[in-house]
Amino acid sequence: MENIRTQLSLLITLANSDGEFHERERQVIERVARSGDISQEELELLIKQPDPIEGLDKMPYDDRFDYLYNVILLMKADSVIQDSELLFCQKIANSLGFQLAAFMELYPHVHINMKSPEELRMMRKKLQDYHVD
Structure with missing residues (x-):
């Protein structure tokens, strides 16, 4: 549960970074919250007051991806x-142990429509070349 709260706090911080919390951003955040069994009430509290973002460098590779x-x-x-x-995304990529090349490699492959599990597995494997511990 701690891991999903950190991820949600990170996403909420990004959503607020441009001064506008867009409805589509909220939908992505709500989808992540549902996948982590976070209640709507807990999510609303996080939106109002995100948790501090720390320990990104201590997570397993799959979580970082x-x-x-x-x-x-x-x-x-x-x-x-x-x-x-x-800039925020690049900073987070760096905090997660990814080189800038990983961000640039992944960026064009990310779409609002979910990728197939096989495509995600391939990208996950490919980005390992750009990850430093």
């Missing part, structure tokens, strides 16, 4: 990409 994927997905959700969002 999921975080990076979801951060990029959220950034693209409203079809308007602000410089502040790009």
Whole structure:
């Protein structure tokens, strides 16, 4: 549960980074919350007061990949990409142990429509080349 709260706090922080919490961003956040069994009430509290974002460098690789994927997905959700969002995503990628090349590699493959599990597995494997512990 702690892991999903951190991921949600990260996504909420990104959604707020451009000064506008767009409805499509909220939908992505709600989807992540549902997948982690976070109640609507708990999510609303997190939206009002996100948890501090820490310990990203201590997570398993698969969690780091999921975080990076979801951060990029959220950034693209409203079809308007602000410089502040790009900088935030790049900073998070770095905090997760990914080189900038990983962000650039993954970016064009992330779409609001979910990818097949096989496509995600292939991207997860490919990005390992850009991950440093």
